[in-house]
Amino acid sequence: MVRWAALTLLVAASLLVVLVELDVGLAQASERDELFGDDLFGDEMLVIDEDSQADHATLLIAPGSLDLGGRFGLDWEWTHADADSLVSRQGASAVGSTRLYADWRPSAATRLFVQGDLELEYPDDGHLKGRLLEWFVDWNASQKVFFRTGKQTVRWGVGYFFSPADVISVGRLDPEEPEALREGPIALRVHYPQRHWDFHLFTLWDEADDGVRLAVAPRLTFVTGRTEWGLGAFYRPDRVPRAMLTLSSTIAGTVAVFGEAVVAAGTDRRYAVVGEDGRLRAESREDLQLQASVGFRVNRRDPDRLFTIGAAGQYFYNGEGYKDASVLGHPAFPLLLLSGELAPADLSQPGRHYGALSLQWSELLRTRFSATSLWLGNLDDASGQVTAQISHRGWNDIRPYAGVSWYYGDDMAEFGFSSTQWVAGLRYSVTF
Amino acid sequence: MRNTICLRAAVVLGMLLVLGGGLQSAAGAEDFAHIETILREVDTRSTFGDGDFAALLTVITEDPEKGVEQTVVRQFRRDREDQFAMLIQEPRVQRGQGYLMDGENLWFYDPSSRQFSHTSLKETFQDSDARNSDFTAWSYAEDYEITEYTEGQLGVNSVYIVLLAALHDEVTYPYLKLWVTQENALILKVEEYSLTQRLMRTALFPSYARVGDSVIPRQMVFVDELAEGQRTQIAFSEMSVQPIPDYVFTRAYLEQVNR
Numbered sequence: 146m147v148r149w150a151a152l153t154l155l156v157a158a159s160l161l162v163v164l165v166e167l168d169v170g171l172a173q174a175s176e177r178d179e180l181f182g183d184d185l186f187g188d189e190m191l192v193i194d195e196d197s198q199a200d201h202a203t204l205l206i207a208p209g210s211l212d213l214g215g216r217f218g219l220d221w222e223w224t225h226a227d228a229d230s231l232v233s234r235q236g237a238s239a240v241g242s243t244r245l246y247a248d249w250r251p252s253a254a255t256r257l258f259v260q261g262d263l264e265l266e267y268p269d270d271g272h273l274k275g276r277l278l279e280w281f282v283d284w285n286a287s288q289k290v291f292f293r294t295g296k297q298t299v300r301w302g303v304g305y306f307f308s309p310a311d312v313i314s315v316g317r318l319d320p321e322e323p324e325a326l327r328e329g330p331i332a333l334r335v336h337y338p339q340r341h342w343d344f345h346l347f348t349l350w351d352e353a354d355d356g357v358r359l360a361v362a363p364r365l366t367f368v369t370g371r372t373e374w375g376l377g378a379f380y381r382p383d384r385v386p387r388a389m390l391t392l393s394s395t396i397a398g399t400v401a402v403f404g405e406a407v408v409a410a411g412t413d414r415r416y417a418v419v420g421e422d423g424r425l426r427a428e429s430r431e432d433l434q435l436q437a438s439v440g441f442r443v444n445r446r447d448p449d450r451l452f453t454i455g456a457a458g459q460y461f462y463n464g465e466g467y468k469d470a471s472v473l474g475h476p477a478f479p480l481l482l483l484s485g486e487l488a489p490a491d492l493s494q495p496g497r498h499y500g501a502l503s504l505q506w507s508e509l510l511r512t513r514f515s516a517t518s519l520w521l522g523n524l525d526d527a528s529g530q531v532t533a534q535i536s537h538r539g540w541n542d543i544r545p546y547a548g549v550s551w552y553y554g555d556d557m558a559e560f561g562f563s564s565t566q567w568v569a570g571l572r573y574s575v576t577f
Numbered sequence: 578m579r580n581t582i583c584l585r586a587a588v589v590l591g592m593l594l595v596l597g598g599g600l601q602s603a604a605g606a607e608d609f610a611h612i613e614t615i616l617r618e619v620d621t622r623s624t625f626g627d628g629d630f631a632a633l634l635t636v637i638t639e640d641p642e643k644g645v646e647q648t649v650v651r652q653f654r655r656d657r658e659d660q661f662a663m664l665i666q667e668p669r670v671q672r673g674q675g676y677l678m679d680g681e682n683l684w685f686y687d688p689s690s691r692q693f694s695h696t697s698l699k700e701t702f703q704d705s706d707a708r709n710s711d712f713t714a715w716s717y718a719e720d721y722e723i724t725e726y727t728e729g730q731l732g733v734n735s736v737y738i739v740l741l742a743a744l745h746d747e748v749t750y751p752y753l754k755l756w757v758t759q760e761n762a763l764i765l766k767v768e769e770y771s772l773t774q775r776l777m778r779t780a781l782f783p784s785y786a787r788v789g790d791s792v793i794p795r796q797m798v799f800v801d802e803l804a805e806g807q808r809t810q811i812a813f814s815e816m817s818v819q820p821i822p823d824y825v826f827t828r829a830y831l832e833q834v835n836r
Contacts, residue, residue, distance in 0.1 A: 186732025186765055186783060193795065195786040197817040201631040201651055202825045205664065205834040214669060256833070283833065288824040291833065300692045324690050338827040340658075340679065371681045373695070393695050398747065401695045442694075446701075449803055511804075513642065538643075576670035 208252045214577055215245035222570035241265045244278075256283040278328060291336040298329040299347070301364070301377065303393045303403040306501035306521070307461035309436035310389040310405040312379050313349060313362055317493075320501050320521050321532070323457075342367035349381075358383060371395055385411040385434075404439040412465045414491045417472050417481055425477040427486035435464040455505040466497040470526055474557040496559060498524035513538040521560075528554020528561045534568075544572045609723045612739055615762045616718040622762075622792040624714040629821040630654040630788065632813045634663075634712075638705040641806040648705070653825050656714045660826045663712060664834055673835030676709065677828060683709060686828070688835040693828060706778060706799040706809035710749050715764075717741065717755070720748050728759070731766060735759045750777060763792070776802045789818035 220240045246260040260279040265271070281295030302310035306320040316328035331350040336343065342365060349360040360381035367374055375391035386409070393403040411431040418428055440459030446452070467473070473495060481487040503519045515536050522529025534548030547569040554561030636648040649667040654660070663676040673688035676696075685696045702709050721741035729738045741753040752770035757763065767780040781798040794813070801807040824830050 186734060192761070192763070192785045192787050192792055195788050195795070195816045197632075197815040198819065199631070199633075199815045199817050200819060201633075201653065201815070201817065202822055202830075205651065214672075216670075285829075285833075288822065288830075291829045298691045300690070324687070324692075326690055336829050338824075338829040340823075340826070343828060368679070368682055373682065395695050508642075511642075576668075 203253065206250065206253050206256075208250055210248075210250050212248040213246070215243060216574065216576040218242045218572065218574040220570060220572050222568055224566065224568050226566040227564035238269075239267045254285050254288075257281075258283070278326060289337070291338070293334040293336070294332070296329060296331045297334065298326055299332070299334075301362075302389075302405050303375070303391045304405050304438050304459060304461075305403070305440055305442060305457050306459045306503075307438050307499060308405065309407045309438060309461070309463070310375075310377065310391050312387055312389075312407070313347060313360075321519065351381075360384070366391075384413050385409045399443065399445075401442040402440070403442075404437070406435070406437040409434040409436075409465075414465055415487055416467065416491070417475065417478055417487060419472060419475065425472070425475050425481065427481050435462070437462045437464075449511075450508070451510050453507040455507070456503065458502040459500070461499040461501075463494055463497050463499060466525070467495050468497065470495050470559075471557075494559075496523040496525035500524055508538075523554070523559040526554060526558040526561075528552070528558030530560050530563070542573055542575050544574075546570055546572060609726070612723050612726050612737060612757075613718060615737065615757055616721075616723075616739075618762050619757065619764055620715050620718050622790075624656045625654060625789065625791050625818065627657055628789055628791075628818045630656075630791070630793075631815075631817045631819070631821060633815040635812045635814070636702070636705055636707065636809060637812075638809045639807065640804075646705075652712060653821050654712075654714075655821065655826060658826075661712060662826055662831065664831065675831040675835065677826065677831055678709075678713070679826065684828070686831045686835070691832075693831075706801045706807060707797075707811060708749050711780075711797065711799070711811075717753075720744060721753060729756070731756045734765060736765065778802055786813065786816055788816045791818075 218241070220242075221237070222240070223237050224235055226235060242262060242264045244260065244262050246258070249257045251257070258279060258281055259277070261275060261277045264274045264276075266274075277296065279296055279298055281293050281297045283291070283293050285291045299313055300311070301313050302308035304310070304318070305323050306318070308318050311318065313330055313332070314327050315330055318327060319325065330347075333348045335346040337345075345364045345366075347360075347362040347364075349362065351358045351360065358381060360379065362377065362379045364375060364377035366376075372392055372394035375389070377389045377391070379387045379389075387407055388409075389405065389407045391403070391405045393401065395401050410433060412429070412434050415427045415429055417425055420426055438459060438461040440457065442455075442457040444453075444455045446454070472478070473492070482489070499522065501519070501521045503517065505518075506516045508514070509516060515538070516534070517536075518531070518533040520529060520531050530550055530552045532548065532550045534546055536544055536546035539545060547567075549568075550563075550566045552560045552563040552565070556562060631651070631653050634650040634652055636650060638646045638648070640646070647667065648665060648671065651664045651666060653662040659678070659680045661676070661678045665671045665674045673686075675686045677684045677686065677693075683696050684693045686693050696709070701707065702711070721743055723739060724742050725740040727738050729736050736756045736758055739755040739757060741755065743751040750769035751772050752774060754768040754770070755764055756766040758765060763785055764782055766782070768776055769778045769780065771777050779800040779802055781800070782794040782796070783798065784795045785792055786795040793816075795816075796813070797811040799809045799811075
């Protein structure tokens with residue numbers, strides 16, 4: 146019943162959006178004819194006096210406004226993977242998803258915001274899944290100090306594929322979807338902005354089995370020339386303290402570059418080690434740990450628009466990884482996981498050196514096709530994945546796409562256990 | 578004897594040519610000074626010296642492939658501090674995106690990931706034919722040198738047609754050709770060329786507004802000369818020189834007004 150109600154809601158929303166878009170399109174076509182007349186300079190130039198009294202700044206934060214919106218998407222996908230693949234979904238599937246938000250401003254200084262996702266998948270269990278992404282209240286003191294309290298997305302670092310400096314987000318940065326909204330913590334954020342610097346102070350709540358854990362994380366960002374620097378720290382009594390440095394800048398005004406470095410007094414991970422007696426056991430590290438990363442992003446378009454290219458690359462030194470990850474292949478290793486001495490999170494990014502590179506070629510040779518590719522690799526165990534996808538601009542918000550993901554490396558390597566996977570599908574997406 | 582006469586005639590002719598050329602150069606330099614004065618006037622009038630400026634911009638992009646797209650932007654400028662903020666109001670899919678420029682730094686804010694990222698004035702604005710630099714004050718006299726000019730006509734307007742070459746590589750286009758009205762020093766048309774002198778874009782400014790002490794285009798049309806049928810029109814409305822609070826030029830404001 147709930148399923149049908151959700152589907153009806155989704156279909157009604159999409160119909161409404163199509164009608165609104167049709168109306169806007171006709172209005173725009175009429176406006177275009179008026180605007181792009183050929184005889185632009187037929188009359189003598191007149192300078193018209195204008196002086197609107199509009200208060201643009203406060204108009205945008207007018208009290209009493211309520212904004213509801215979101216986006217709706219439907220994906221039909223066919224997946225094929227080799228028989229020994231660990232890919233959970235094979236064959237045809239369909240996923241309907243909706244992101245909804247409500248933004249209410251009871252006064253000019255106060256704002257309430259809620260955002261969440263609904264998802265329905267076939268042939269999965271067919272249950273409607275819900276997820277609250279953000280709920281927070283904003284207020285400020287005379288537009289000088291800004292407060293946000295509640296569950297909120299936080300961008301703490303500057304990395305694109307990897308962000309070791311971002312120790313406060315709940316959701317992990319997924320290199321395959323680096324621009325996706327990540328789940329944030331429940332926190333009180335105090336923001337004091339100045340022209341050339343910003344100060345943020347986060348107080349974070351984390352509910353554990355034995356009660357609420359508090360953490361504090363201050364951060365100062367400042368600008369020198371064309372470079373923005375960030376200095377931050379993170380402290381929670383039951384975690385190792387961390388200090389971090391970030392920078393972002395541009396080279397020749399066209400290439401964006403960024404870097405992060407994090408120093409931790411130990412690590413929250415536990416590691417599998419082979420003792421002197423030859424037995425495998427789990428232990429912690431308390432020595433100084435360093436993580437660092439550098440990367441770039443660039444967008445270029447040739448004069449003829451045949452090559453509209455976007456590229457991003459990043460190297461990540463993960464000091465918290467294994468110097469020799471061959472221990473993960475020890476016959477007794479699964480026992481450490483089963484006994485709970487190691488948690489699955491302890492196995493995340495086990496290597497010390499990682500790289501990622503993405504290339505995006507939009508409107509290939511001025512056609513309606515676009516191509517994207519991503520390489521993601523563990524440089525220690527020489528494993529990785531290469532993903533390539535081609536998509537068509539489509540018709541009426543429906544986009545066909547097809548792609549392949551190829552994994553390489555030894556069976557025991559980080560990416561080596563997966564095998565080639567093919568996908569093809571149709572994606573319908575609309576914002577309302 | 579004949580040789581001597583010929584030699585003298587050649588010397589006299591040479592001197593005349595040199596003198597004539599010198600006179601022409603002197604006249605040219607004088608005229609360049611006149612055009613330079615006009616360009617300085619254009620730059621000064623496009624700047625909101627000690628005041629602030631805010632407006633609502635309607636950007637209509639016409640693309641034979643993608644059709645017509647409309648973007649509505651609220652712009653805030655504080656030229657004396659080299660600052661601007663732009664907030665996208667429409668379409669809904671981009672609502673809440675914003676740009677914040679402070680001196681040499683330009684950030685783009687994306688509410689869907691809640692991230693600020695460094696970008697460049699040379700980048701195109703929202704995939705249109707406009708560049709981010711089109712939303713700042715003009716600085717033709719500072720960024721370019723005059724290489725040549727003639728007088729001409731554009732529509733019913735008598736104009737100077739001025740060729741400019743960039744003095745540094747910070748500008749978006751290294752060569753420009755300007756049509757400036759002789760009567761009131763308004764730029765009506767600009768052709769923008771690449772390093773190889775290829776025409777890349779034509780900008781048209783068919784109407785102007787006087788806002789406070791400044792004179793700025795009310796309407797701008799950018800024609801992509803490499804993609805047939807592709808052009809962008811920007812119309813300004815609700816132009817105001819009311820003081821803008823300092824907090825508008827902060828990241829906090831961009832976050833505050835987004836969805």
